[in-house]
Amino acid sequence: MQDTYSRRNFLRLSAALLAGGAAVMTGAPERALGMGTISGRGEPGGLAPISFVKGFCSFCQARCTYQAQVRNGMVESFIGEKDNRWTGGSMCPKGLSVIELINSPYRLTEPMLRQPDGSWKRISYEEAVRITASKVRECLEKHGSKAGDRMALTMPLWDSRESELAAEMTLHLAGCVHMMPPGETCTSTASNMLTSLTGTGNCTTTVNELCNAHTVVLWGANINDLYPPYTRWLEMAKARGVKLVYIDPRRTRTSLWCTTQLQPLPGTDGALALGAIRYVFEHGAFDETKARALITDLDKLREDAAPYTPEKVQEITGVPADEAVAFYAALAESPRTILWLGGALSRYTNGIQTVRALIFLQALTDNIFGSGRGIMTMQSGKPGGDDEFVDALLGPLDKAKMNFRRLRMAMEKGNIDVLFLNCSYRRYPDCDNVRKAIEKVPFVVHRGFFMTEETEASDLFIPAVFSPESQGSGYGNEKQVVWREKIVEAPGSCVPDWQFYRDLGIALFGDRYPGFKDPADLYERFVSIVPSWKGMTLDRLRKSPDGLVWPIYEPNGEEHLGNVFRDGKLLTPEGTMTVQDRVFGRIKWTYPKGSPLGKERDEKYPLVLTQGKVLWHWQQTLTNFSRELAQYTEGRFVSINPETAAKYKLAQGEKVLIETFVGSLEAWVDIRPEIIPGVIFTPSHCTASSPLEQNRSPHINTILPNYWDRISCQHNGVGCALRKIDAQPKA
Numbered sequence: 001m002q003d004t005y006s007r008r009n010f011l012r013l014s015a016a017l018l019a020g021g022a023a024v025m026t027g028a029p030e031r032a033l034g035m036g037t038i039s040g041r042g043e044p045g046g047l048a049p050i051s052f053v054k055g056f057c058s059f060c061q062a063r064c065t066y067q068a069q070v071r072n073g074m075v076e077s078f079i080g081e082k083d084n085r086w087t088g089g090s091m092c093p094k095g096l097s098v099i100e101l102i103n104s105p106y107r108l109t110e111p112m113l114r115q116p117d118g119s120w121k122r123i124s125y126e127e128a129v130r131i132t133a134s135k136v137r138e139c140l141e142k143h144g145s146k147a148g149d150r151m152a153l154t155m156p157l158w159d160s161r162e163s164e165l166a167a168e169m170t171l172h173l174a175g176c177v178h179m180m181p182p183g184e185t186c187t188s189t190a191s192n193m194l195t196s197l198t199g200t201g202n203c204t205t206t207v208n209e210l211c212n213a214h215t216v217v218l219w220g221a222n223i224n225d226l227y228p229p230y231t232r233w234l235e236m237a238k239a240r241g242v243k244l245v246y247i248d249p250r251r252t253r254t255s256l257w258c259t260t261q262l263q264p265l266p267g268t269d270g271a272l273a274l275g276a277i278r279y280v281f282e283h284g285a286f287d288e289t290k291a292r293a294l295i296t297d298l299d300k301l302r303e304d305a306a307p308y309t310p311e312k313v314q315e316i317t318g319v320p321a322d323e324a325v326a327f328y329a330a331l332a333e334s335p336r337t338i339l340w341l342g343g344a345l346s347r348y349t350n351g352i353q354t355v356r357a358l359i360f361l362q363a364l365t366d367n368i369f370g371s372g373r374g375i376m377t378m379q380s381g382k383p384g385g386d387d388e389f390v391d392a393l394l395g396p397l398d399k400a401k402m403n404f405r406r407l408r409m410a411m412e413k414g415n416i417d418v419l420f421l422n423c424s425y426r427r428y429p430d431c432d433n434v435r436k437a438i439e440k441v442p443f444v445v446h447r448g449f450f451m452t453e454e455t456e457a458s459d460l461f462i463p464a465v466f467s468p469e470s471q472g473s474g475y476g477n478e479k480q481v482v483w484r485e486k487i488v489e490a491p492g493s494c495v496p497d498w499q500f501y502r503d504l505g506i507a508l509f510g511d512r513y514p515g516f517k518d519p520a521d522l523y524e525r526f527v528s529i530v531p532s533w534k535g536m537t538l539d540r541l542r543k544s545p546d547g548l549v550w551p552i553y554e555p556n557g558e559e560h561l562g563n564v565f566r567d568g569k570l571l572t573p574e575g576t577m578t579v580q581d582r583v584f585g586r587i588k589w590t591y592p593k594g595s596p597l598g599k600e601r602d603e604k605y606p607l608v609l610t611q612g613k614v615l616w617h618w619q620q621t622l623t624n625f626s627r628e629l630a631q632y633t634e635g636r637f638v639s640i641n642p643e644t645a646a647k648y649k650l651a652q653g654e655k656v657l658i659e660t661f662v663g664s665l666e667a668w669v670d671i672r673p674e675i676i677p678g679v680i681f682t683p684s685h686c687t688a689s690s691p692l693e694q695n696r697s698p699h700i701n702t703i704l705p706n707y708w709d710r711i712s713c714q715h716n717g718v719g720c721a722l723r724k725i726d727a728q729p730k731a
């Protein structure tokens with residue numbers, strides 16, 4: 001297969017953006033883009049002295065740290081923190097785009113209240129807090145002890161971890177525990193399965209351990225496009241002779257670093273994993289004593305994997321049997337293996353079983369404990385302690401949390417009165433109907449930045465701040481906690497989330513709300529209460545170029561990197577894993593719901609739809625407002641293999657409709673050999689509300705069905721068709 005992602009091509013594309021974290025845009029952004037200056041800011045340029053302020057990027061869990069170059073109250077550039085041991089000082093284009101977004105002419109900087117005729121009225125921040133408090137109070141008075149279940153909040157909160165705490169305290173006092181986690185659509189399945197089987201929902205080791213492994217399997221983890229600065233770890237591991245195996249239906253930039261790639265059909269990873277388990281049993285390539293000590297019902301694992309012969313694996317996954325066997329043999333012989341689970345594994349309705357199979361594969365082959373072994377995920381790293389802190393201050397609230405699937409049902413039934421909509425609802429499949437559910441909520445507050453679909457769906461808009469506009473801490477994939485001072489003032493009436501939720505808490509509950517002056521004040525209080533944070537003092541955090549890895553129990557204690565199972569024991573109460581799960585049963589692999597590969601295939605929709613992020617964009621809400629990034633994006637494209645193109649008589653650049661049984665949207669055809677035949681890929685960031693043509697298209701989730709499993713929100717693997725626009729019957 002031809003590889004158009006040549007190393008040279010890759011370097012040309014990304015060197016300027018990654019090396020040393022140099023900013024995409026240097027000098028004054030307004031001048032570069034021909035925009036006006038937001039009022040209240042100093043004029044750019046001039047002879048004013050330059051200062052440097054430490055900060056971190058809030059977008060993804062690589063959590064790059066930087067020095068912001070500031071002049072006249074404006075950020076001129078970000079210089080990646082060269083002493084950051086995780087990133088080596090690199091940053092990616094998404095994070096750097098914040099320099100432009102802060103000063104974007106599209107930014108909304110004042111609160112707005114929806115009027116009965118649908119128009120917006122500008123109001124003050126104080127009025128916005130009063131109105132929100134009155135709606136929450138109404139709900140509390142009407143529903144008493146049940147009011148907490150009639151409210152919910154969707155994260156992320158944009159500026160800092162202290163914002164999450166401030167919001168949690170406000171909701172807690174209202175009797176509400178329903179805060180939807182930010183990674184719900186990214187890693188929730190992997191995280192939940194890891195928690196139930198190993199006792200931790202985060203990575204079980206740190207990324208530096210890649211260099212101590214013998215084999216690293218990037219199972220759907222497209223490191224290069226999603227965590228560009230982490231590419232250095234692939235490079236370092238490779239230089240040390242570590243075998244890098246990549247499993248992904250598409251060849252991506254990550255393929256360049258790996259010695260082997262398998263390209264299974266989307267949604268069939270579980271069958272590939274069960275085939276590996278079968279191979280290990282068949283060849284006795286495991287330590288039975290150790291395996292039995294860890295897996296209580298090992299024989300059930302053998303039974304569940306037994307049907308997955310190489311031939312059956314080939315039939316299901318499309319991976320030739322000899323390639324699968326070579327991969328299995330390499331795994332069986334590897335003395336130390338790290339599995340890195342990509343977010344896409346959580347995005348199929350069979351994700352639970354796939355992830356369980358992968359965790360058991362690691363357990364069977366003695367790759368859970370010790371150096372150079374473990375399981376990594378994308379978008380994880382949340383340290384513990386939040387609930388502990390809030391419960392210590394306010395008393396425990398013994399209630400079960402809803403996930404978004406349940407929240408959607410509650411909204412549809414008219415059982416939610418107040419929704420704090422911070423995230424994009426477009427991240428959920430069948431998003432047009434998600435919006436209809438939101439419309440049934442009498443009062444929706446949106447905290448955001450631009451006129452997006454979420455703003456349109458809300459009753460009250462209160463502008464948020466970008467990360468450089470607030471002090472606070474954040475956490476990254478390695479459970480490292482980082483600190484940032486406020487770098488520049490926010491424009492207009494934009495306020496950080498910690499301020500809004502604190503002010504709301506005080507307006508509602510007065511002295512019962514644990515008031516705090518600023519994030520530093522709240523952080524110090526947190527550290528003084530939660531034992532696992534005792535050593536993570538603010539003073540240490542402020543001095544560190546890349547933060548401190550949680551937990552540190554002693555005031556001057558050292559960080560612990562590497563495998564989290566320090567005593568060689570799982571963190572579950574029993575310290576063992578069981579195949580026969582009370583909720584999920586045995587490990588039974590089936591095709592994902594809606595897959596055109598399964599028995600229930602619909603001949604009208606024969607192609608497998610996959611979608612995901614691209615190097616230049618984060619998700620639906622922010623980076624598609626960046627003019628700088630828009631010059632690298634090419635609208636709604638649909639990548640297909642030349643074979644697929646020939647079969648459906650499609651030419652490069654031709655306009656087509658991507659059709660599912662839910663709906664259709666327009667795209668241009670991008671023919672490339674990197675994707676396997678019968679599968680399509682289209683980017684997830686495009687959205688109808690982008691003011692920039694390069695990013696404007698109805699969101700892909702408008703045509704994805706309402707398929708959910710118990711944990712995650714699925715986006716991938718459903719059947720679709722491509723139809724030439726010209727071939728449409730005329731209306």
Ligand code: SF4
Binds near residue numbers: 057061063092
């Ligand atoms: S890799 Fe992630 S944290 Fe780093 S600059 Fe890019 S988006 Fe921000």
